[in-house]
Amino acid sequence: MHYPNNKNYLKVEQKQQYWDDGYLFPIPAISFEQSKAWRNELETIETDWLDNGLSRPLNVYKRVNAHIVMPIAHDIAAHPAILDVIEGVLGPDIMLYSTEFLIKEPQTKHLVTMHQDLAYWGLGEIDGIVTAWLALSPASKQSGCMEFVKSSHKTTIIPHEDSFDELNLLSRGQEIKVDVAEQEKTCGALSTGELSLHHGLMIHGSGPNTTHDRRIGVVIRYISPHVKKPNEVRDYGVPMRGNCDRGNFILCAPPKGLFHPDDLLSYEKIREDQAQVMMAGAKGNTAMYS
Template identity: 50%
Template sequence: MNRKNLDFEKYWENGFLFPISIFDEKEALSYRKELEHIEYKYNNSNLLPLPINTYKRVNSQCVMPFSCEIALNKNILDAVEKIIGKDILLWSVEFFIKEPNSKSIVSMHQDLTYWGLDDHQLQVTAWLALSLSNKQSGCMDFVKGSFKNSILPHIDTYEDNNLLSRGQEIEVKIKEKDRVNIILNPGEMSLHHGLTIHGSSQNNSFDRRIGVAIRYLNPKIKQIYAEKDFAILARGNDKYNNFIKYDPPKSLFDEKSLNLYNKIREFQSKALSRGVKENVSLYQGNESVY
């Protein structure tokens, strides 16, 4: 959809908006190649303190300049501004990757269940496709209007094929007919509210399904589970200082960024593991076969 014709009222009716064109196919392919180049170099290597999947799966903006560059793209921020206002913090960039014909899924859930954020209206996720995301490749499914609920009960399933760290799943039966398939071409994105019930099925296609989930916050929002939290100022001003601000990384996996990554991980793990019976770490990441 042309960005000029976007009806943001629909976001507040449905809890999501799509498709929104951000990059042409060539630009999307070039970002995909950059990601795959990094994967090729670091998969199954001992070059990094943590597995490469961990860095891809959460806070990649802290250690990978190209991921931060995507998240600070003007077209994306213009759309995000319409939802949360002109002051914008970049909180996390997360790659959700499903290999061709693989069993990975994302169980139906509400994001805000785990994040420890106090004001549910002051955040939004942009999910950008770097490959075709359709029913066959396991696109995201959203439940219309579900964001009007509060946080609903969830259980931890710990299923191996679940891309979520604890296999978090909403304890509400979602009918197949209520799942809206969010079909996106490479370079298109959707926006969704953190209370929107969503998830995705297996990739039954011959290509990888690569999505970049980018979490944005209005600086007024507060982290209430963890003692400290961190963000990059993406646009405007932050007069609240509820988050410790840091700069985009200067180079790929530089020492300073890797140290900061660990610090952020330490604090965010506390928020994420709240109420967990088993001891889980923050996204070790499923093994990628790429």
């Protein structure tokens, strides 16, 4: 793929493809060396902090708002090569909404059932949010890459039901109440360092990892600062590019350090506010990745 002036800006046809299909991949964004360095850093944190006095299990911080307490998550999301791509969808004003490390261990049965992201975020049916999924290891059909239903973002939010199945990696085990046939799914395979983009209304999920390597995805959600959450509900964003000060979100600073006490306090506040929306109406275990 060719990027003019060494920038990762999307070409006109790529932008069109994103809006037509609701997803775009593969987008080469990060070098293999940089991806490997990030993987090493993440795996060092996993070793060092697994049982190191954090008030929540390490996995919670990896799965929800990692960018508030883990500088590596913020740095990945702020990488110019990724932001250039995002600018092609959201325009010059870009805020970081959330990040998570979504890891499937080798030869495990965990999966992600078919769902729409916007079904639980209380943001309504908007175009102003996009997810970038960065592969820090190969994401193939065998390792459980994402699968998309082409153009499904052109529908509304479809009802979901919660399973709270322990093999489901989603917070409520939510699944769309519509059967998706295998032939309707597009396999979003990525090599290390490549990105996919998907729209918030896209129907997507992923299967188990049958390989001998970890499948490590960094899920980065960017939002336009123009988006206004209905009913004045409090929500948070980290300015990434352009003018993000529109009064619609509480703006957060980058983390002060790895699991810095001040950031851990902010983390709890953000989690409390967001859980009220994300877990609204849930039956059963109502903790957001406890």
